[in-house]
Amino acid sequence: MSAKKHLHIYRRVDIGKKEFNKQTRRWERLNSHIVYKCVLDGCSHYQIPELLVGRTAQCSRCGGEFVVTQRMVGSDKRVNLYCDDCKKDKKTKATEEFLSELGLVE
Numbered sequence: 161m162s163a164k165k166h167l168h169i170y171r172r173v174d175i176g177k178k179e180f181n182k183q184t185r186r187w188e189r190l191n192s193h194i195v196y197k198c199v200l201d202g203c204s205h206y207q208i209p210e211l212l213v214g215r216t217a218q219c220s221r222c223g224g225e226f227v228v229t230q231r232m233v234g235s236d237k238r239v240n241l242y243c244d245d246c247k248k249d250k251k252t253k254a255t256e257e258f259l260s261e262l263g264l265v266e
């Protein structure tokens with residue numbers, strides 16, 4: 161995969177500072193700083209959520225184009241950004257699986 165122009169596939173990462181807590185002997189995050197990075201090889205592009213809204217991206221699930229909405233980077237907290245069609249699909253699937261477990265559908 162070359163770094164030439166492409167639609168980015170975004171993954172949510174927290175690049176906030178970490179500090180080693182000597183009492184708990186664990187790394188603790190001092191502050192949260194969310195950015196969305198492109199997962200494609202050779203691409204170092206990243207964007208903050210505020211500037212990602214309204215941009216076109218590539219869906220991490222179906223590979224289709226979609227426009228990033230505030231909800232996707234806000235309340236939904238999607239780790240790998242995917243389009244709303246894929247969200248629907250997953251929901252429908254889950255419902256179907258649930259119904260088939262109950263023996264309501266074939």
Ligand SMILES: [Zn+2]
Nearest residue numbers: 168198203205
């Ligand atoms: Zn990219």
Ligand SMILES: [Zn+2]
Nearest residue numbers: 219222243246
């Ligand atoms: Zn999709």
